[in-house]
Amino acid sequence: MSDDVVSDEERKKISFHFDRHAEGYRERFEDITHEMHSRCPIAWTETHGGHWVAAGNREVFELAARSAEYLSNDNDVKGERRGYQGISIPAPPRARGRRGGFLEMDPPEQRHYRQALNPYLSPAAISRWIPWIDEVVRACLDEKIEEGRIDFVEDLVNIVPAVFTLAMMGIPIKDWTIYCEPAHAAIYTPLTSPDIMRVGELHMAMGMELVKRLGEIKANPRPGLIDGLLNADINGKKAPDDELLGVLGLLIGGGFDTTTALSAHAIEWLSENPAERERLSRERDTLLDSATEEFLRFYTPAVGDGRTVSADCEVAGVRFKEGDRLWLSWAMANRDPAVFEDPDQIKMEREGNRHASFGLGIHRCIGSNVARTVFKRMMLQVLDRMPDYVCDPEGTMHYDTIAVINGMRFLPATFTPGPRLGPGLEETLEKLQKVCDEQRLAEPVTVRKARAKVAD
Amino acid sequence: MKVKVDQSLCQGHTLCAMKAPEVFELDDVDGHSSPISPEVPAGQEANVLNAVKSCPERAISVEGAP
Numbered sequence: 001m002s003d004d005v006v007s008d009e010e011r012k013k014i015s016f017h018f019d020r021h022a023e024g025y026r027e028r029f030e031d032i033t034h035e036m037h038s039r040c041p042i043a044w045t046e047t048h049g050g051h052w053v054a055a056g057n058r059e060v061f062e063l064a065a066r067s068a069e070y071l072s073n074d075n076d077v078k079g080e081r082r083g084y085q086g087i088s089i090p091a092p093p094r095a096r097g098r099r100g101g102f103l104e105m106d107p108p109e110q111r112h113y114r115q116a117l118n119p120y121l122s123p124a125a126i127s128r129w130i131p132w133i134d135e136v137v138r139a140c141l142d143e144k145i146e147e148g149r150i151d152f153v154e155d156l157v158n159i160v161p162a163v164f165t166l167a168m169m170g171i172p173i174k175d176w177t178i179y180c181e182p183a184h185a186a187i188y189t190p191l192t193s194p195d196i197m198r199v200g201e202l203h204m205a206m207g208m209e210l211v212k213r214l215g216e217i218k219a220n221p222r223p224g225l226i227d228g229l230l231n232a233d234i235n236g237k238k239a240p241d242d243e244l245l246g247v248l249g250l251l252i253g254g255g256f257d258t259t260t261a262l263s264a265h266a267i268e269w270l271s272e273n274p275a276e277r278e279r280l281s282r283e284r285d286t287l288l289d290s291a292t293e294e295f296l297r298f299y300t301p302a303v304g305d306g307r308t309v310s311a312d313c314e315v316a317g318v319r320f321k322e323g324d325r326l327w328l329s330w331a332m333a334n335r336d337p338a339v340f341e342d343p344d345q346i347k348m349e350r351e352g353n354r355h356a357s358f359g360l361g362i363h364r365c366i367g368s369n370v371a372r373t374v375f376k377r378m379m380l381q382v383l384d385r386m387p388d389y390v391c392d393p394e395g396t397m398h399y400d401t402i403a404v405i406n407g408m409r410f411l412p413a414t415f416t417p418g419p420r421l422g423p424g425l426e427e428t429l430e431k432l433q434k435v436c437d438e439q440r441l442a443e444p445v446t447v448r449k450a451r452a453k454v455a456d
Numbered sequence: 457m458k459v460k461v462d463q464s465l466c467q468g469h470t471l472c473a474m475k476a477p478e479v480f481e482l483d484d485v486d487g488h489s490s491p492i493s494p495e496v497p498a499g500q501e502a503n504v505l506n507a508v509k510s511c512p513e514r515a516i517s518v519e520g521a522p
Contacts, residue, residue, distance in 0.1 A: 065465075065513055115486075123470055124484040289474045293510075352509035354471075360512055364467040369487060372470075445484055 011319040016043035018053045018327075020303070020403040021191065029402070030344055033332045041336075042318050048090040051306070051325035052318070057336035057356075059316040063307075064328050064360035068107075070320065072310040073363060075104035082323075084308040088404075089327050092191065099243065101250030103305075103363060109234060113247060114366055116232035119444035120168060120225050126369045129164070132432060132441060132452040133374060136160050137381045138421055139428035145385060148417035152391070153410055156382075157263040158184065158256075161374050163429065165255030168370075169248070170224020170442050171213050173429050182206040183256035188399040188407055210248045214241065224442035225251060251367075259371045261301040261407035263378055268411055269295070269346060271391035280348060281383040288379070291348035292372055297355035298346050300331035301371075303406055305359060330356040331406065389415035457496040458519040459504050461489050465515035475510055476503035489515075 016036060019025065025032075033055065036043065041056025054060045063071065075086025077097055085091050086104040099105065102113035119125060140159050144150040162176040162183070182202035189199045217226045229244050239247075270277040280287055309324040320326070333356045335343040340353075358365035365371070382389070395412035399405065422428065432454070436442060441452050459479065461472070468487035472480040479500050480489045496504050501522055508516045 061514075118486040119484075122468075122485055122487040123473075123482050124487075293471070293474075351506055354510055354512045354514075356512060358469065358512075361467065364469060368469065 007319075008321075011321075012044035014040045014043050014318075016040050016045055016053065017047065018043070018045040019047045020327075021048075021401060026398065026402045026406075029331070030335070033335050036332060037336055037338075042316055049325065051089055051327055052320070053327045053329060054316075055329050055332035055336075056316075057333040057339040060328050060330070060333035060356060061360060062316045063326070064305075064356070064363075066361075067313065067315050068362055070309060070311050070313040070315065071307040071326070072106050073104050073110070073305075073307060074106050075099045082308075082310075084310075085306075085325070087306045089306040089325060092186075098249070099246045100253075101243075101247035102366075103250055103254075104246070106310075107362065110362070112234045113229070113232060113239070116228050117225055117366060119446045120228055120442070121366055121369060122445060123369045124449075125445035126373050128445065128449070128451050129167075129441060130373065130377065130451070131454045132167075132435060133160065133164055133377045134381070135422075135428060135432055135454045136163050137378050139423065139425045141381055141385050142420045142422055143424050145418045145420055149412070149414050150386070150389075151395075151410055151412045152267050152382075153260065153264050153408055156378060157260045157267070157411075159425070160378055161259040161370075162256050163432075164370070164374060165252065167432075167436050168225055168255075168442055169213075169251060170217055170222045170226045173433050173436070174426075175209070176429075178209055179206055179252055179256065183252050184260070184407070184409075187253070187257050187405045188401065188409060190401045193400075206252070207245065207249070210245055210252075211241075214244060214248065222437075222442075223440050223444075223447075228444060254365065254367050255370065257405050257407055258301040258365075258367075259374050261405050262295060262299055262371065263375050264408035264411050265299040265406070266291075266295040266375070266379065267382065267389075267413075268391050268396065268408070271389060271413065273346075274388075276348065277383070277387075280379075281387060284380065284383070287348055288376055290350060290353065292375060292379075293353045293355060294346055294348050294350045295375075296357040296371075297334045297340070297350075297353055299406055300334050300355075300357045301406055302357070302359075302365070303331040303402060303404065304329040305363070328359075330359060385418055386413075386415040389413045457501050457504065457521055458494050459491045459496050460494065460517050460519075461491060462515045462517070463488070463490070465513045467513050467515075469512050471510040471512065472507035472516060475507040476500055479504055480507065 036055035042054045042059045074084040076084050102110045140156045162180050163173045166173050185199045186203050305328050307326045309320040358368040391413045397410040399407045466488045472489050473482050481492050
């Protein structure tokens with residue numbers, strides 16, 4: 001017993017006070033990252049019940065990509081297995097009682113869910129939607145183009161990912177407003193905020209809406225991710241409703257807030273660096289891919305993931321014990337000077353950019369192809385139609401807390417007005433809903449290979 | 457030069473196909489990568505080495521690099 005105590009102290013001797021939820025963390029992120037990289041690329045912190053923090057690129061890689069057999073994502077909400085607490089540190093109050101879909105599962109169950117959804121989300125599946133996505137972007141910009149004023153978050157990068165996520169799920173796209181505020185507010189509202197109860201209620205209402213949609217699609221199947229989940233073979237059985245609702249919450253959370261965060265930051269940086277914006281526009285054919293990866297690396301929308309150690313092990317020189325909690329910081333791994341030259345600078349042409357922004361290992365973000373495609377389609381039209389936009393730092397609001405998502409709430413800008421190219425958002429969404437239904441766009445790529453046809 | 461993608465490590469990040477689209481093909485269903493041919497076509501060596509350096513899972517290996 002006493003040996004264990006001594007060894008516990010011994011193995012946790014490299015410690016660092018780390019609290020992503022603390023006030024001012026966003027401003028101190030780079031300093032904290034530098035300190036951890038130079039002093040303790042992996043460390044024990046006493047915060048939030050005590051947990052490990054992996055900050056070094058090598059350490060994060062060895063753990064996330066090479067140690068799947070020692071790490072669990074399980075959120076054992078009913079106490080049926082080993083009582084593990086999933087991927088949030090600490091567990092958010094709204095999530096108690098429900099697993100966060102397959103991101104809070106281990107194989108083989110996790111693999112079965114992903115196999116059911118992959119044919120909707122692969123590069124080939126997503127590229128079918130490009131003309132459809134372009135039309136949503138066009139309509140968002142047309143709403144503002146004559147005015148010469150836009151809030152990029154509220155008027156563009158909140159809308160396109162939301163509408164597209166719902167279309168893929170098989171939910172009517174006009175409902176995007178029901179989901180939009182709770183999906184973002186649940187992330188940006190600090191746990192200590194007086195607003196947290198209201199946000200919790202909005203989130204509950206969204207949950208009820210998802211229950212309704214699930215029932216409808218069960219009774220009257222329509223193509224999309226929800227239908228794919230209802231028909232999925234999970235260990236030889238159908239998935240239970242409470243697990244499906246967890247998956248739907250994961251798809252909404254993953255689909256809405258992350259691409260929004262990435263796009264807003266990229267748009268803000270390009271406003272501050274107009275020569276780079278011009279270069280990106282001019283050299284888009286060769287530069288857009290690497291610039292996208294660089295924005296992903298630098299701004300790391302989903303900053304990290306929690307794990308529970310599922311067996312005693314030694315990885316990256318640290319002795320872990322079964323039950324230990326661990327935070328894998330994708331954001332800090334992405335700034336490691338051992339892997340990235342000048343890690344705190346954005347270099348749109350960066351090569352060898354093996355960032356961890358979509359996670360590493362078996363839980364790689366299943367929506368990564370959605371994120372990249374939606375981001376690029378939005379950027380292209382902004383560069384073409386508002387090439388001289390200037391963001392207003394006074395009106396810009398970053399998330400108070402970047403403990404979960406490095407996001408932005410407002411990004412107002414002005415630009416030289418231009419002519420509208422088509423109908424506004426409401427009319428366009430009506431048309432695109434018809435296109436979606438008639439062409440069965442939300443079928444998996446195994447059923448439907450053709451690209452969307454949007455022209456009248 | 458020969459190139460291999462370790463299928464037990466590839467997670468479908470797709471960066472290799474961005475760097476060397478003539479060398480790697482992505483599965484329609486899950487986006488996982490494999491080389492179109494194990495022999496790297498002449499002139500594609502630099503793109504393939506760039507793909508190796510870009511793979512987040514370190515799943516790509518080459519033999520006979522110049």
